[in-house]
Amino acid sequence: MTDQFNVQGFTILPGYLSPVAQAALLEPLRNIIRAAPLYWPQTPGGRKMSVRMTSAGRFGWVSDRMGYRYSEHHPSGQTWPPIPDDILTIWHSLSNSQRDPECCLLNLYDAKSRMGLHQDKDETDFHQPVLSISLGCSGRFRMGQKDRKERTQAIWLHSGDVVVMGGAARLAYHGIDKIRLGSSQLLGQEQRLNITLRVVT
Numbered sequence: 001m002t003d004q005f006n007v008q009g010f011t012i013l014p015g016y017l018s019p020v021a022q023a024a025l026l027e028p029l030r031n032i033i034r035a036a037p038l039y040w041p042q043t044p045g046g047r048k049m050s051v052r053m054t055s056a057g058r059f060g061w062v063s064d065r066m067g068y069r070y071s072e073h074h075p076s077g078q079t080w081p082p083i084p085d086d087i088l089t090i091w092h093s094l095s096n097s098q099r100d101p102e103c104c105l106l107n108l109y110d111a112k113s114r115m116g117l118h119q120d121k122d123e124t125d126f127h128q129p130v131l132s133i134s135l136g137c138s139g140r141f142r143m144g145q146k147d148r149k150e151r152t153q154a155i156w157l158h159s160g161d162v163v164v165m166g167g168a169a170r171l172a173y174h175g176i177d178k179i180r181l182g183s184s185q186l187l188g189q190e191q192r193l194n195i196t197l198r199v200v201t
């Protein structure tokens, strides 16, 4: 088997969610967005991120003048809606974690959205994996290693793909370079929705 993407702890399950299973997630996802509207986080430098976000679960990811952080409150001041059961089921089927995720982050990309290379390191326990579900248009995912200067590799993530990051991959630099418009009809011609699940505390 080819191992083009060989960072230890990176597991991709291409097409883990069937088209029917993907479509079944849309209603619970729309319910999250209705309760906790999408927003463009501000970078600490005061710019708007190009990805819109919202969350479900105890914690959501917010960013404002105080910087990036987990918060128990949406920018509106409300708590976040619960994580849908179908999404908890995916987590427990694949994560090997005994715990429930505490943050279900929704990242909505359109034609011009990017996510720069970064590490996810604001959680307490890096032994807990991060799980990602891709829906809608394909996105080119780029991943390096623990050190920002290491070489990076790119892989396309398509609708229905699930990725689990454990081991060394958990602290690897990663980002989304670009979106392939029209590559899925699930969310319309130019949207990609990524769901990430994390244990925070």
Ligand code: MD3
Pocket: 105, 107, 115, 120, 130, 131, 132, 139, 163, 165, 169, 170, 171, 172, 173, 174, 175, 176, 194, 196
């Ligand atoms: C590798 N999201 O929300 S998901 C993020 O597609 C984030 O929206 C991207 O990076 C997205 O922080 C990538 C795949 C992913 C998620 C978490 C990771 C890759 C990861 C954590 C550690 C290493």
Ligand code: FE
Pocket: 118, 119, 120, 174
């Ligand atoms: Fe990340």
